[in-house]
Amino acid sequence: MEKLKVQQVQEIIYRLRQKQADRSIARDMGCARETVRRYRRFAQAQGYLEPESPIPTGAELSVASAPLFVPRRSNESTVEPYRSVVESMREDHAEARAIHRRLIRSHGYTAVTVR
Helix, strand or coil, rough: CCCCCCCHHHHHHHHHHHHHHHHHHHHHHHHCHHHHHHHHHHHHHHCCCCCCCCCCHHHHHHHHCHHHHHCCCCCCCCHHHHHHHHHHHHHHHCCCCHHHHHHHHHHHCCCCCCC
């Protein structure tokens, strides 16, 4: 889920009020269409798409859009708990597949490799 800057959210709301398509907004701003859709739903719920309402300020958006910002998952590797084992095997010139098999067999590692 993308977290946009307040100015980007203001731009999306402005463009939505101009009746621009989600696809066009996403392409021009370099974000996912689902992100634009999510902010469209948010803006509709807040009444920001009504022609007579002013474009929300940055402060208003920061407060109102707080629930949209979901923290990202950690980027920590699933192998991190086994760092010492992996480093030891790498020093012995073990190949990645051998290390992976050993982690599964001896340490209960359950993640799948990506090819």
